[in-house]
Amino acid sequence: MPETAVAVRELTLGEAVREALAEEMRRDSRVFIMGEDVAEAGTAFKVLSGLVQEFGPDRVLDTPISEPGFTGIGVGAGMTGMRPVVDIMFGDFAGLIMDQMANQAAKIHYMSGGKWKCSMVLRTTLGATRRSAAQHSQSLHAWFCHIPGLKVVMPSTPYDAKGLLKSAIRDDNPVVFYEDKMMYKLKGPVPEEDYTIPLGVADVKRQGDDITIIATSSMVQVALGAARLLEEQGVSAEVVDPRTLWPLDEKTLIDSAKKTSRVIVVDEGYGRYGATAELASVIQENAFFDLEAPVKRMGAMHVPIPFSPPLEDATVPNERTVCEAALALCGK
Amino acid sequence: MSTVIAGSPPDSAIDNKLFLRMYRRMVMIRLFEEQVNDLYTRALMPGLAHLYIGEEAIAVGVCEALRADDYITSTHRGHGHCLAKGAAIDRMFAELLGKEAGYCKGKGGSMHIADPDTGNLGANAIVAGSAGIATGAAFSSKRLGNGRVTVCFFGEGALGQGVVYEVMNMAALWKLPVIYVCENNMYNEYTHISETAAGDILARGPAFGVPSESVDGQDVRAVYAVTKRLVDRARKGEGPAFLMANTYRFMGHHVGDISREYYRSKQEEQKWKSERDPIKVATEAILAQKITDQAALDQIQSEVKAEIENGVQFAMAAPYPNVDKVEQDVYA
Numbered sequence: 001m002p003e004t005a006v007a008v009r010e011l012t013l014g015e016a017v018r019e020a021l022a023e024e025m026r027r028d029s030r031v032f033i034m035g036e037d038v039a040e041a042g043t044a045f046k047v048l049s050g051l052v053q054e055f056g057p058d059r060v061l062d063t064p065i066s067e068p069g070f071t072g073i074g075v076g077a078g079m080t081g082m083r084p085v086v087d088i089m090f091g092d093f094a095g096l097i098m099d100q101m102a103n104q105a106a107k108i109h110y111m112s113g114g115k116w117k118c119s120m121v122l123r124t125t126l127g128a129t130r131r132s133a134a135q136h137s138q139s140l141h142a143w144f145c146h147i148p149g150l151k152v153v154m155p156s157t158p159y160d161a162k163g164l165l166k167s168a169i170r171d172d173n174p175v176v177f178y179e180d181k182m183m184y185k186l187k188g189p190v191p192e193e194d195y196t197i198p199l200g201v202a203d204v205k206r207q208g209d210d211i212t213i214i215a216t217s218s219m220v221q222v223a224l225g226a227a228r229l230l231e232e233q234g235v236s237a238e239v240v241d242p243r244t245l246w247p248l249d250e251k252t253l254i255d256s257a258k259k260t261s262r263v264i265v266v267d268e269g270y271g272r273y274g275a276t277a278e279l280a281s282v283i284q285e286n287a288f289f290d291l292e293a294p295v296k297r298m299g300a301m302h303v304p305i306p307f308s309p310p311l312e313d314a315t316v317p318n319e320r321t322v323c324e325a326a327l328a329l330c331g332k
Numbered sequence: 333m334s335t336v337i338a339g340s341p342p343d344s345a346i347d348n349k350l351f352l353r354m355y356r357r358m359v360m361i362r363l364f365e366e367q368v369n370d371l372y373t374r375a376l377m378p379g380l381a382h383l384y385i386g387e388e389a390i391a392v393g394v395c396e397a398l399r400a401d402d403y404i405t406s407t408h409r410g411h412g413h414c415l416a417k418g419a420a421i422d423r424m425f426a427e428l429l430g431k432e433a434g435y436c437k438g439k440g441g442s443m444h445i446a447d448p449d450t451g452n453l454g455a456n457a458i459v460a461g462s463a464g465i466a467t468g469a470a471f472s473s474k475r476l477g478n479g480r481v482t483v484c485f486f487g488e489g490a491l492g493q494g495v496v497y498e499v500m501n502m503a504a505l506w507k508l509p510v511i512y513v514c515e516n517n518m519y520n521e522y523t524h525i526s527e528t529a530a531g532d533i534l535a536r537g538p539a540f541g542v543p544s545e546s547v548d549g550q551d552v553r554a555v556y557a558v559t560k561r562l563v564d565r566a567r568k569g570e571g572p573a574f575l576m577a578n579t580y581r582f583m584g585h586h587v588g589d590i591s592r593e594y595y596r597s598k599q600e601e602q603k604w605k606s607e608r609d610p611i612k613v614a615t616e617a618i619l620a621q622k623i624t625d626q627a628a629l630d631q632i633q634s635e636v637k638a639e640i641e642n643g644v645q646f647a648m649a650a651p652y653p654n655v656d657k658v659e660q661d662v663y664a
Contacts, residue, residue: 032475058475063502064498064501064502064505066498066499066501066502068464068494068495068498069463069464069467069495069498069499069501069502070498070502071464072463072464072465072467072468072495072498072499073464073467073468073471073499073502074464074468075464075465075468076453076464076465076466076467076468076469076470076471076472077468077469077471077472077475078468079453079465079468079469080403080453080468080469080472080473081472081476082471082472082475082476084468099458099461099495100464103458103461104456104458104461104462104464104465108446108454108465109661109662109663109664110439110661110662111436111439111440111444111446111454112435112436112439112440112444112446112447112454113434113435113436113437113438113439113440113446113661114437114660114661114664115435115436115446115447115448116446116448116453116454117664119664148662149662149663151663172664173663173664
């Protein structure tokens with residue numbers, strides 16, 4: 001983030017997303033939004049409030065509840081000169097749209113020998129602890145990371161959300177953009193001037209010497225909280241946010257691992273076969289001889305997300321559990 | 333099924349030049365497909381292919397009613413659609429053989445031929461996989477005001493896919509210029525349509541307010557005439573249409589489907605081949621109306637045969653892509 005002498009304006013993550021969309025829609029008439037309740041309702045999370053008033057119902061388009069259908073329309077529109085931003089209210093609905101994303105959007109460029117492009121963004125959400133139970137709480141981004149041809153973006157701050165979303169909209173590939181439902185109200189500095197953040201560049205959110213916590217999206221704030229707890233115990237933790245899971249800035253992760261020699265990977269998706277497995281592999285394949293301990297992975301428990309609050313809270317990492325894991329890794 | 337194989341009266345509105353052009357194009361598809369079968373039988377072609385023999389009048393009649401810059405989406409049984417929309421024989425064969433000179437640099441193969449220059453958004457190996465893409469292309473055309481119409485080809489097997497109905501609903505809501513062309517060859521792979529489609533197929537469109545018609549898919553003049561009407565209507569902004577073309581797959585589901593008696597009789601096949609071959613139907617009409625004589629038709633056959641032979645020779649001699657191209661074109 002650029003250093004600035006004057007106080008920088010603060011926005012919530014939801015406001016940053018909305019501002020990125022509005023700026024890109026003003027900049028490029030081909031950009032439009034489609035999804036369920038995106039217009040007057042401004043989505044179930046009110047992230048898009050006001051956009052239909054500025055851009056009209058042709059560019060902020062309410063759809064029927066037909067996720068495969070309108071995602072497919074987004075794929076076709078993205079191939080033929082438009083830049084759709086498709087809104088999938090809950091990330092759990094990935095199951096409904098997977099053919100359109102994995103078999104259509106992801107493959108058309110390759111299957112056509114590079115002749116067709118699909119310029120589209122799929123905005124969706126992740127994150128548990130909202131008391132929404134098993135079908136509205138999952139973090140399924142690993143599904144999309146598994147498919148060549150897709151890019152997967154996981155912002156953790158309002159600043160990153162705005163800069164990354166603008167890059168995603170300008171990208172000529174299908175990009176899946178994840179927003180943590182619990183972070184929509186999170187405030188952070190967002191400069192007034194136009195800026196973008198390139199996809200594929202990690203960000204060191206906190207410098208440290210003793211242990212690296214690689215964290216994504218919702219887990220970045222958890223990792224920063226854990227780092228503050230660790231500081232009280234005399235452990236200096238570095239927090240690294242890949243920001244995009246694909247493309248992946250492996251170098252920044254490896255450099256940090258080599259510097260601190262201990263690594264925890266925290267991601268809210270299911271741990272088993274999840275993003276943490278891939279990130280841990282990158283570290284072990286490239287920094288094994290610099291490590292003092294095995295890489296520790298922390299993800300959602302391998303259970304459907306339960307409704308009951310104490311049960312749900314137990315399924316995902318939090319500041320305390322990350323801190324405890326870090327202390328154990330440091331032999332404390 | 334007696335109503336299905338009934339012929340249509342000749343349409344005097346179709347001029348002789350057009351009729352002969354459509355005749356030539358049907359012959360091209362027929363000889364192309366026979367050559368594909370030959371390549372497969374001689375183990376010269378990798379993989380499988382789904383032949384369009386028997387259905388040529390649909391692709392030709394529909395595509396003749398389109399402008400060069402109109403879009404089509406195609407299916408696993410797509411060679412005929414691609415050729416009818418203007419694909420070159422040599423590059424088609426090159427793609428089928430996995431050669432660098434193919435339409436998709438050999439990366440797509442028989443089921444994925446795509447070509448922006450002829451408005452071909454791509455053949456699709458997921459049944460109904462292109463329904464969203466076609467509707468999205470129509471969405472772009474409407475937004476961009478470029479007057480293009482999209483034809484979405486699919487087989488009657490796609491009637492079992494929900495996404496077809498989702499996008500028809502949205503195409504009707506938003507009056508998109510898209511024609512859904514259902515090629516009803518009566519067999520979902522190896523299963524008769526009576527086992528897979530309940531109710532009246534032509535009643536599905538009207539439920540969404542989509543005008544629906546059926547046509548004798550063995551009569552290229554009838555297919556052209558009805559398509560022209562539906563395309564003109566769509567181009568004027570009057571919205572989508574559904575066209576069911578009744579036809580028959582003369583060969584198996586794919587080139588390896590040789591023994592077919594367990595799902596359909598030889599008598600049934602023979603009846604279609606002897607009575608309802610689209611090229612025979614056209615030949616009889618051309619001679620009966622004295623549009624030209626048998627010698628001229630023989631001349632067309634031999635000219636097309638030479639084009640096919642040249643195309644195969646080109647493809648056989650063309651080099652495979654270098655292995656270093658395998659990671660090219662994953663991302664734009």
